[in-house]
Amino acid sequence: MHQHLLSYRRRRYLRLSLGLLVASLLIYFSQAPTLPRNGGSWQGYTLGGVATAMILWLAWLGLRKRSYRSSLGTVQGWTSAHVWLGLSVLPIAALHGAFQFGWNVHTLAFVLLTAVVLSGIYGMFAYLTLPQRLVRVHGDQSRADWLTELNAIDARLRELAVDADARTQAIVESAVDRTSLGGGVLAQWFGFDRSRVLDPAAAGQGSRLLGNRGQQRLIDFLAARIPLAEQRGEVAMLQELLALAGRRRRVLDTLRKGVRLNARIKLWLVLHIPLTLGLLSALTVHILVVFLYW
Ligand code: HEM
Ligand code: HEM
Numbered sequence: 016m017h018q019h020l021l022s023y024r025r026r027r028y029l030r031l032s033l034g035l036l037v038a039s040l041l042i043y044f045s046q047a048p049t050l051p052r053n054g055g056s057w058q059g060y061t062l063g064g065v066a067t068a069m070i071l072w073l074a075w076l077g078l079r080k081r082s083y084r085s086s087l088g089t090v091q092g093w094t095s096a097h098v099w100l101g102l103s104v105l106p107i108a109a110l111h112g113a114f115q116f117g118w119n120v121h122t123l124a125f126v127l128l129t130a131v132v133l134s135g136i137y138g139m140f141a142y143l144t145l146p147q148r149l150v151r152v153h154g155d156q157s158r159a160d161w162l163t164e165l166n167a168i169d170a171r172l173r174e175l176a177v178d179a180d181a182r183t184q185a186i187v188e189s190a191v192d193r194t195s196l197g198g199g200v201l202a203q204w205f206g207f208d209r210s211r212v213l214d215p216a217a218a219g220q221g222s223r224l225l226g227n228r229g230q231q232r233l234i235d236f237l238a239a240r241i242p243l244a245e246q247r248g249e250v251a252m253l254q255e256l257l258a259l260a261g262r263r264r265r266v267l268d269t270l271r272k273g274v275r276l277n278a279r280i281k282l283w284l285v286l287h288i289p290l291t292l293g294l295l296s297a298l299t300v301h302i303l304v305v306f307l308y309w
Contacts, residue, residue, distance in 0.1 A: 028099035036103050039065065043110040052113040054121075054305070062111035067298065069104045070128070073097055074291050098139055105132050124301045127294040134287040141280050149276045152269060161270050168263045175256055179249075182216055183240060187256060189213035190233040193224075196270055200285065203278035206271050212236075230264040 039062055046052045046059075053059055076097050108128055116122045153161065169191050176187040193211040197203055212227040214236075225232055237257040244250045 022095075026099075028096040031096075032099040032103040035065070035100070036106060039107045039110050043113075053115060054112050059111055059113065062107055066104055066108040066111055067302070069100055069107070070294065070298065073101050073104070074295060098135070101132060101135050105129060120297060120300050120304055124294065124297040127290060127297050131287060131290045131294050134283055134290055138283045138287055141283055145276050145280045149273060149280070152272045152276065154269075158270070158273055161266055161273070165263065165266045165270065168259050168266065172256065172259050172263070175252055175259075178252060179256070182214070183237075183253070183256075185215050186212055186233060186236055187260075190227055190230065190260075193227070194230075194267065196267065197274050200278070200282060203274050204282060206275040208267075208271065230260055230267065234260050234264065 042058045042061055043052065046056055054063055076093060105128060108125060112121060112125060116125065156164075172187055172191055176184045179187065190210070190212040193213070195202075195207075195209040195211075198207065198209070201207070202209070208228045210227040210230065211224050212232050213223055214225055214232075215223060217223050217225060227233055234257065237253060237260055241250060241253045241257065244253055
């Protein structure tokens with residue numbers, strides 16, 4: 016769906032938005048050259064009114080998207096309209112204010128509009144490129160398949176660890192228990208790995224809770240433990256633990272990349288929507304201020 020988002024119906028909305036832009040330029044330059052151009056001329060009011068109407072309409076998309084019973088065209092057509100018309104609001108608003116910026120609420124509205132548009136541009140690229148990357152990361156398995164594999168590995172690790180010596184058992188079980196995946200907004204966005212492992216023998220070093228990023232500490236411990244095996248069968252058990260820990264690292268890495276891409280596909284709206292609300296508030300104040308004091 017998103018592939019066709021921008022070229023919907025032969026770029027109908029791109030042409031509409033360019034048309035609006037040309038009309039706005041004509042209106043702007045129709046202002047008497049002897050006067051400094053500004054938002055208070057009839058041309059200024061017209062452009063301000065057009066920009067405001069467009070902003071209200073774009074913000075309304077949120078409501079429209081959630082109402083699937085609506086009969087006002089397709090969601091895809093509306094998204095394409097949203098993107099192209101959204102891009103043209105910024106120059107129209109700049110023409111309205113005649114490029115006069117300062118430390119005031121008028122400019123605040125303009126800055127918020129810029130932020131909304133920039134977050135929108137980011138979101139558009141996220142929609143167009145990241146879903147394919149997500150598919151490539153997951154390969155021919157789904158996210159649910161990877162999670163099932165992780166659960167199977169965890170169960171087998173616990174099963175094997177029961178027969179191991181106390182330290183190995185503690186390390187393996189705590190590595191499984193204290194694996195971190197996902198988390199808060201920032202952890203998802205940046206793909207932080209805050210996995211830990213509890214080593215009972217590390218008491219002398221301050222904390223027994225050690226970092227286990229990429230499951231590295233678990234893997235290093237198991238690899239070093241194999242040559243120290245004393246009992247028959249222990250080597251095979253430790254080797255299986257090591258192989259599982261290695262595979263587990265790969266599975267977690269894939270899941271973590273998936274979480275990260277998913278966050279980038281979705282979480283930008285966490286900026287786009289509040290910025291829109293901020294813009295609507297600043298715009299209300301701007302309009303009230305100019306009517307009351309100008
Ligand atoms: C004045 C400008 C804009 C306003 C007020 C605005 C507001 C909004 C709102 C309220 C939503 C709905 C969010 C939701 O509830 O899911 C939305 C979605 C979106 N916006 Fe904007 N936006 C603006 C400009 C832009 C621009 C310039 C772009 C891209 C270049 C853009 C890209 C998007 C995209 C891709 C979505 C998601 C649509 C979907 O999920 O189908 N926006 N915007
Ligand atoms: C119905 C809608 C609007 C009305 C009636 C309106 C009215 C005005 C008026 C009368 C001025 C001239 C003020 C002056 O020169 O001191 C002005 C300036 C300005 N407006 Fe608007 N406006 C509207 C919408 C918008 C929108 C949508 C934006 C941008 C988000 C915007 C941003 C600005 C800016 C940046 C200025 C220049 C401020 C300055 O001169 O320091 N306005 N507006």
